[in-house]
Amino acid sequence: MQLSPDQSIIFHLGSWPVSATIVNTWIVMVLLVGVSFLVTRNLRADQAPGRWRSALELIVTMIESQIQEVTHTGARHVIYFAGTLFLFIATSNLLTVVPGFAAPTSSLSTTVALTLSVLIAIPLFGIVNGGVRQYLHKFIEPSLIMLPFNIIGEFSRGVSLAMRLYGNVMSGAVIAAILLSIAPFFFPVVMDMLGLLTGFIQAYIFAILATVYISSAMAEPPLSKSDKDKKS
Structure with missing residues (x-):
C-alpha cells in the first residue's frame, strides 16, 4: 500500500516523473482559485451578497478574527499569508474523502515546502514591520x-512545523489502513468523519503557529500619545 503520494507516479514529463503530490497540489490550487474567482467575479458593494459570497465572507471573517487574537499588530499584516496556508491545508485534507485522492500534505516534501515558506515569511514580516536592525x-x-x-x-x-503536520496526516493514513484491513465495510465511514475533523484541526494549528511565529518577529506597535501619558 502506498501511503505517500510521492510514491504514485501519474505521468512523465519528458524524463521527469510527475507524482500524485504535484498533481493533487495543483488540483487544490486550481480549486481554490476557481471557487474564489466564481464567487467574487461580480462583486459589487451595492449588491446584496448571495449564499456563496456570504459563506466566503464568513470564512474570511473567521480567519481574520482568529489571527487578530494572536497577533498584536493587526490581522491585515498576516491574514493573506496565514489564511492561504489554512485554506490550502484544510482543503487538501478534506479532499481525502474523495476516492483516489491522496492529500499532498501527507508528503514530507509538501510539509517541508510549507514550512520553508513560513521560515522565509518570518524575517520578511519582521524586517518590513520594524526594520533590519530591530x-x-x-x-x-x-x-x-x-x-x-x-x-x-x-x-x-x-522542523517542528513540518514534522507535526506530516506526522499527523501520515499517522491518520496508517490508522486508516489498519482499520480498513480489519473491517473494510464499516470503518471507511468512521475514518472519513475522523479525517474531516483532524484535517481541519491540523490546518488550524499550522496556520495559528505560523501566525504566532510571524507575530513574535514583528516589532511592537508604537504607543500612542495617550498611552505614553498613561504609562508615564
Whole structure:
C-alpha cells in the first residue's frame, strides 16, 4: 500500500516523473482559485451578497478574527499569508474523502515546502514591520550570549512545523489502513468523519503557529500619545 503520494507516479514529463503530490497540489490550487474567482467575479458593494459570497465572507471573517487574537499588530499584516496556508491545508485534507485522492500534505516534501515558506515569511514580516536592525536585535535578547540559542530556536520551529503536520496526516493514513484491513465495510465511514475533523484541526494549528511565529518577529506597535501619558 502506498501511503505517500510521492510514491504514485501519474505521468512523465519528458524524463521527469510527475507524482500524485504535484498533481493533487495543483488540483487544490486550481480549486481554490476557481471557487474564489466564481464567487467574487461580480462583486459589487451595492449588491446584496448571495449564499456563496456570504459563506466566503464568513470564512474570511473567521480567519481574520482568529489571527487578530494572536497577533498584536493587526490581522491585515498576516491574514493573506496565514489564511492561504489554512485554506490550502484544510482543503487538501478534506479532499481525502474523495476516492483516489491522496492529500499532498501527507508528503514530507509538501510539509517541508510549507514550512520553508513560513521560515522565509518570518524575517520578511519582521524586517518590513520594524526594520533590519530591530529584527536582528531580537536574536541577542536578553543578552548576546543567547545568540546561538535563538538561532537554533528559529530553525527548530521549522522542523517542528513540518514534522507535526506530516506526522499527523501520515499517522491518520496508517490508522486508516489498519482499520480498513480489519473491517473494510464499516470503518471507511468512521475514518472519513475522523479525517474531516483532524484535517481541519491540523490546518488550524499550522496556520495559528505560523501566525504566532510571524507575530513574535514583528516589532511592537508604537504607543500612542495617550498611552505614553498613561504609562508615564
